[in-house]
Amino acid sequence: xxxxxxxxxxxxxxxxxxxxxxxxxxxxxxxxxxxxxxxxxxxxxxxxxxxxxxxxxxxxxxxxxxxxxxxxxxxxxxxxxxxxxxxxxxxxxxxxxxxxxxxxxxxxxxxxxxxxxxxxxxxxxxxxxxxxxxxxxxxxxxxxxxxxxxxxxxxxxxxxxxxxxxxxxxxxxxxxxxxxxxxxxxxxxxxxxxxxxxxxxxxxxxxxxxxxxxxxxxxxxx
Amino acid sequence: xxxxxxxxxxxxxxxxxxxxxxxxxxxxxxxxxxxxxxxxxxxxxxxxxxxxxxxxxxxxxxxxxxxxxxxxxxxxxxxxxxxxxxxxxxxxxxxxxxxxxxxxxxxxxxxxxxxxxxxxxxxxxxxxxxxxxxxxxxxxxxxxxxxxxxxxxxxxxxxxxxxxxxxxxxxxxxxxxxxxxxxxxxxxxxxxxxxxxxxxxxxxxxxxxxxxxxxxxxxxxxxxxxxxxxxxxxxxxx
Numbered sequence: 001x002x003x004x005x006x007x008x009x010x011x012x013x014x015x016x017x018x019x020x021x022x023x024x025x026x027x028x029x030x031x032x033x034x035x036x037x038x039x040x041x042x043x044x045x046x047x048x049x050x051x052x053x054x055x056x057x058x059x060x061x062x063x064x065x066x067x068x069x070x071x072x073x074x075x076x077x078x079x080x081x082x083x084x085x086x087x088x089x090x091x092x093x094x095x096x097x098x099x100x101x102x103x104x105x106x107x108x109x110x111x112x113x114x115x116x117x118x119x120x121x122x123x124x125x126x127x128x129x130x131x132x133x134x135x136x137x138x139x140x141x142x143x144x145x146x147x148x149x150x151x152x153x154x155x156x157x158x159x160x161x162x163x164x165x166x167x168x169x170x171x172x173x174x175x176x177x178x179x180x181x182x183x184x185x186x187x188x189x190x191x192x193x194x195x196x197x198x199x200x201x202x203x204x205x206x207x208x209x210x211x212x213x214x215x216x217x218x219x220x221x222x
Numbered sequence: 223x224x225x226x227x228x229x230x231x232x233x234x235x236x237x238x239x240x241x242x243x244x245x246x247x248x249x250x251x252x253x254x255x256x257x258x259x260x261x262x263x264x265x266x267x268x269x270x271x272x273x274x275x276x277x278x279x280x281x282x283x284x285x286x287x288x289x290x291x292x293x294x295x296x297x298x299x300x301x302x303x304x305x306x307x308x309x310x311x312x313x314x315x316x317x318x319x320x321x322x323x324x325x326x327x328x329x330x331x332x333x334x335x336x337x338x339x340x341x342x343x344x345x346x347x348x349x350x351x352x353x354x355x356x357x358x359x360x361x362x363x364x365x366x367x368x369x370x371x372x373x374x375x376x377x378x379x380x381x382x383x384x385x386x387x388x389x390x391x392x393x394x395x396x397x398x399x400x401x402x403x404x405x406x407x408x409x410x411x412x413x414x415x416x417x418x419x420x421x422x423x424x425x426x427x428x429x430x431x432x433x434x435x436x437x438x439x440x441x442x443x444x445x446x447x448x449x450x451x452x453x454x455x456x457x458x459x460x
Contacts, residue, residue, distance in 0.1 A: 148376060152369060156359060165355065166373065169348040170380045173387035180391065199390075203383055210379065218372060 001096070001212075004089040008097020012071055013104060021070060022105050027112050030063040034116045048121040053182035055121075057175050059113055060106065061142070065164055067105050068146040071098055072154035081155065084219065091216030095147060099211065103143035110135050127185030130193045134185070137197055138178035141204035145170055148211050151218050173203055228434035236427045243420030250413040258410075267325040269413055273421035275318045278343075280425060281311030282350065286378040289371040298440060301367040304374060306432035308353055310425060315347040338389040345384050349377040363440060 016022045037055045041047045048055070075081055084094060117123045125131065149167045153159040177196040184193030229237075251269040258265030288304025291297070322340060323333040334340065356373045357366065 145376075148372075152356075152372060158359065162352075162355065162359075165348075166352040169345045169352065169384075170376065172345050173380070173383045176387045176391050195390075199383070199387055206379060206383070210376065214372065217368065220368075 001090045001093045004093025005096035005100060008089065008094050009100040009104070010097075012074075012098060012101035015074060016101070016105060022067060022108070026063050026066045026070075026105075027109055029066060030059050030109050030113055031116050033059040033062055034113065034120055038120065049123050052117050052121050052123040053179045053186060054175075056110075056113055056117055056182065057138075057178045060110060060139075061168065061171060061175060063109050063113075064102070064106050064142050064146060065167070067102055067109075068143075068150045068167075069160060069163060071102055071147075072150040073159070075151075076154045076159075081219065091219055092212040094219065095151075095211040095215035096208075098150075099140075099143040099147040099208070102147060103139050106139045106143060107135065110139065123186065125186070126188055127190040127193070130181060130185040130190040130197070133197055134178050134181040134193070134200065137200040137204055138174050138181075141174045141200055141207060142171060144204060144207040144211050145174075148207065148215070148218065151215065174200060177203070228431050228438070233427060233430050236423060236430070240420060240424045240427050243416070243423060247413070247417045247420050250409075250416060255409045255413045261329055264325055264328045267321055268410075269417045271318065271321040271325060272414060273418045274314050274321060275343075276418055277421050277425045278311055278314040278318050278346075280422070281307045281314060281429075282346070282378070282381075284429070285311060285350075285353075285374050289374040289378075292367055292371045293375075298363075298367075298437075301370070302433055302436045302440065305357055305370065305436050306429055308350055308357075308374065309432055310428050312347065312350045312354060314425070315343060315350065318343055319347060336392060338385070338392045341388045341392075342381075342385045345388075346381060349380070353377060363443065 034055065037051075037059075038048060041051065075084060114125065118125060146167055149163055149170070153163045153166065156162060177200045181193035181196040181200070184190055184196070247269060251266050255266070255269075257263050284307035285304045288300045288302075288307060291300035292304065319340070322343075326335065327333050353370065353373050357370050359366065359369075361369070
């Protein structure tokens with residue numbers, strides 16, 4: 001299963017590396033979202049600095065949607081889905097591979113966004129351990145839940161509009177948990193943040209487990 | 223099998239009971255029960271709000287159970303039950319939010335507050351709107367049913383996490399959460415109980431009708447296909 005996951009993730013990441021869609025389109029989009037927040041809010045009165053955690057994670061979710069759309073639209077074209085099913089790879093492995101590749105892309109985006117908020121919002125990053133752990137766990141949850149809905153919506157004509165509608169309400173606890181945890185870290189009292197990390201761990205564990213069991217069945221349809 | 227309508231003796235009795243029940247609830251809630259000491263007449267909304275919220279939970283429990291059963295037994299009956307309950311559930315979630323807001327305005331001074339229950343009900347509403355959208359996507363019945371079952375389950379397992387996270391979020395930020403006064407007088411409690419029973423009969427009545435409509439829709443689709451095939455065959459032999 002893990003071997004299959006590595007093959008799948010390797011394939012997806014290679015694809016992203018060669019097509020440069022994540023680096024040339026999704027990452028600039030994420031930065032653009034940060035700029036839009038600055039336009040929408042008052043950049044001078046420290047609102048941006050105070051709201052950094054929330055804005056950061058909203059930007060991650062929006063760009064995550066793009067990354068997810070992409071990783072599954074790649075599979076929807078040219079009967080690739082049948083190819084995947086015939087490849088003999090373990091469906092659980094395919095799920096872990098896809099989710100893993102998305103998670104790695106998102107982590108890279110988070111680094112870019114992190115630099116973005118430091119430079120543009122004047123935020124001082126503190127509580128590094130909590131920040132990094134939150135990113136890892138929250139991203140795992142987003143990628144796992146996102147991959148489940150991604151494959152569900154992949155073959156549909158309405159996937160661009162359907163995926164956000166289905167996925168974003170589900171991800172509400174992740175946004176909430178990751179934002180509070182970041183706030184705690186940035187405010188210099190990481191001990192307030194760790195309970196939220198536990199919530200994020202629970203979320204990620206539930207959706208990873210669900211995906212490992214159910215992905216095969218989801219892959220079958222259409 | 224071409225019924226003219228979805229009524230039957232059972233549903234007519236259920237419908238009549240519901241109507242009579244609503245008349246009784248109106249009388250009890252607006253005339254018999256006293257106004258609340260603190261909230262005055264606004265508190266009467268509790269006789270609608272609480273039953274509606276209970277029905278909402280019941281409906282989504284039926285949807286979740288129906289989805290699990292469909293995945294297990296693959297029987298159309300369970301899928302139709304899940305679909306019918308989800309639709310009724312979304313309507314009642316909407317009503318829960320609406321009555322809550324109408325009550326919130328005179329009591330809290332605002333229509334909306336980021337209270338844990340309000341927020342999680344709103345998210346629930348949005349999740350099941352998504353479920354209904356997925357059900358309406360054109361697809362083979364089997365594919366549609368499987369998709370819908372998974373969406374319902376994915377949403378259902380999220381509900382406790384959402385509720386827990388929102389509760390936690392609010393309790394961290396405000397010291398006292400807004401809550402109803404827990405003492406409730408005899409008449410008021412009686413009215414509330416009657417209202418809950420009546421709303422549950424109303425739910426069952428709606429559920430049975432919606433189930434039958436959904437069943438007939440699927441039936442029409444299935445027999446429509448068979449009829450089309452027969453027609454083509456007849457053409458070929460002619």
